[in-house]
Amino acid sequence: MVQLKMPSSVADAWPENAWISRAERPVQTATSGPLAGLRFAAKDNIDAAGFATTAACPAFAYEPARHASVVQRLLDAGAALLGKTNLDQFACGLNGTRSPYGAVPNAIDPAYVSGGSSSGSAYVVATGEADFALGTDTAGSGRVPAGLNNIVGIKPSKGLISARGVVPAAQSVDCVSIFARTVDVAARVLAVAQGHDAEDPYARRLAMATTPLPAAFRFGVPAPLAFCGDALAEQAFAEAVERLRALGGTPVAIDYAPLAGAAALLYESALVAERYAAVRGFVDAHDDQIVEPVRSILLAGKGYSAADLVDAQTRLRAFGQQAAAMWDGIDVLLVPTAPTHYTVAQMQADPVALNRNLGAYTNFVNLLDYAAISVPSSLRPDGLPFGITLIGPAGSDWQLADLGQRYHHATGLTLGATGLPLPPPVPIAALQPAATVDVVVVGAHLSGLPLNSQLTERGAVLLRADETAPDYRLFALPGTVPPKPGLLRVAPGRGARIAVEVWRMPATAYGSFVALIPPPLGIGTLSLADGSQAQGFVCEPLALEGAQDISHFGGWRAFLRDRATA
Known part of the structure; x- marks a missing residue:
């Protein structure tokens, strides 16, 4: 059923490098349901029976006996699976160049990175090859590729979608994410994909907000903000603030220090040990099969003690307590999805520092148990996309989708890289209008x-x-x-x-x-x-x-x- 390509070098990679494996015919188990007629792709750290799961590491590949929980839910709802997409190896990266299958290009301008680690999933949605795609998000992998490719990326509340059948990156903060060209499609997929799963140790039953945000809402804007010297991104964000103000929002400056402090812990503390623990059996036996800098990041997790991890977790809780105060003054937090764009050549020349820059406004979200949605905001004068992310407390997913859809439709942008116009907005079904x-x-x-x-x-x-x-x-x-x-x-x-x-x-x-x-x-x-x-x-x-x-x-x-x- 599946033609699995295992290139021996980047030169042998598929021309677009977005797919790792594709089905000869779309996999479909139901012809009716809420997602009937939609085609999707799954990031290749998510199991789909009949496809090898590689996590972008050929030596790691295995044949799963059954679909991941989320894939099964989508198939049962009538969606058709096209295949598996490329990623930064072991979901470790935010840029899309860390794969032996090749760097996934940006769908708008192939000289630039696609964002990662869910690079292939974002690319096939932006180009119209798939109607939606599954990614994963630990530190921003479901948002950065959306922002860089002019599409929507929903990063659900932790535990809302089962991660059973997903190769973990850092299991306590992993989320399955959803890419689509419109909020409507992404929200429809989320409605099907969500559900408690006792086979996922981190699944939970959440109390979801079911009324929209107030018509007159307050949105937090971090201070200070940095754009890595990118004046066009800075201007695009200023325009985003004004657009959100026109939708009824009042900007409120918030202190970004506790959020930045939490974000830094992800790779600069013992929390990175969870990255190593996720695949340590393979790392210990086959670290020579792992690409750099993924190898160095994973191996760094071996050097910490249990006491170091407890200390890092305590520091994270302290940052969380400090950050919680901001919700007393705001309804939603606004950040740039990514502060700038980099070319593939720039990223490969300085892969660690530039990758860290792309996660400047994403790394803290899962650590502090927030929900988020990235939506397109504008095309810059140089033609590159700029996206914004709306962030709320756990359980605010439908509220964020509602505001995200209003924002997206206010931009007048076309869909991904297709040039097609946005269809009319559709009410978020899970929300009941407030009295x-x-x-x-x-x-x-x-x-x-x-x-x-x-x-x-x-x-x-x-x-x-x-x-x-x-x-x-x-x-x-x-x-x-x-x-x-x-x-x-x-x-x-x-x-x-x-x-x-x-x-x-x-x-x-x-x-x-x-x-x-x-x-x-x-x-x-x-x-x-x-x-x-x-x-x-x-x-x-x-x-x-x-x-x-x-x-x-x-x-x-x-x-x-x-x-x-x-």
Whole structure:
């Protein structure tokens, strides 16, 4: 069924170096299901029966007796498996050049690296050869290749997708990741792939958030940020901040030091011993079959004691405690997926330092038990893709997918390297819309006026400017601070249309908002010009005796402008 190519040198590699093995015919076990009609590829550290699992090391190859749990779930859902993709050997790297099967090129510009370790999986999705692909992510391998190839990469919460049948890299922090050209497809795959598996020692049952992030949300921006001298990446990130702001976000500077401290532990402490432990039987017997610098990284794990590991784990917990405070002030964290691009030649000339740079904003995520999604953000003036990553606490996967899809569709980008347009967005099925209340405001709560913050602080968003039905009179209430109007319903034919704004507020915040309204004002049901009704500001009739009727101005703003110029 499978033609497995085992090149003896890079010169013998497949021309595109993205595939290690392909099926003569796609493997399919079901013709119906939620993923019917979709073709996928699996990174070659994930078992698929009938394919050798090599982890990009021919001497390590073995024939699995059954599919990995995640592969079986996808096949049962109607997806068809095309084959196995290339990777940085033993999933150790973020650049895509550490494989005896050759360096996987960037799908947009082949002179540049694809990112790794899930390099082949990202490439076949970006070029349209597969509809989606499985990768793995320990330190960013499900995100960096997505960002460098103009595609989506979901890095789920740890334990959400079973890792049974996956060659471990660092088993306590490994995740199976998903690449697709749209968030919709990636989220559909995640919905099928997730599920507790007692055969995975690190599987867990998570409480997943099932409502979207607030319409007015706060996003963290690390300070300081570094882009390895890449001014185009820095500018692209500044544009990303503004785009997220336009979607309702407010940027909040966060201290990156504890996140960076956690990230450094992955390779610069005894935590690297877990890399060695994952494949130590093979490493001890066949270290001469491992490419550099993977060999040196794995062997470095042999030099630590158990006490060293306990110390590193304690330091990691300390960084986690420090980082946890940031979630009190933000709903989501925004980072560049990768701070820059490197050519294949640059990476091969300085493979350790440049690889470390690519993981500057990814290495901490699994260590601190966060979920993440990388989405395309822009094409730089030099034509290279720039991606951003949205990060949230464990269990926020669907919220991140929802915001990620909104962001991706706001970019106007095409799909991967195909040049095809983005299809319309699709609601994230696992999310239930949060309950909301529409509130009609007429005076000091209008946008830009003194009491508008009482709305925005509660996550309310402006839906539209509107008018009431022609059955209302507007009065300037004397002695109010700040100045306020009173709206009164009158008999048909005796009123006017009054300018208003309609705001949408989370239902959970509505009670605290109403509690702020002083008499003689209150909330009642208003009729709008189109015949619809909504909750809005009204006034007790007795309070209007002697008040100035300002209905002829048509609204509170017009009255204030007239008073200012009088």
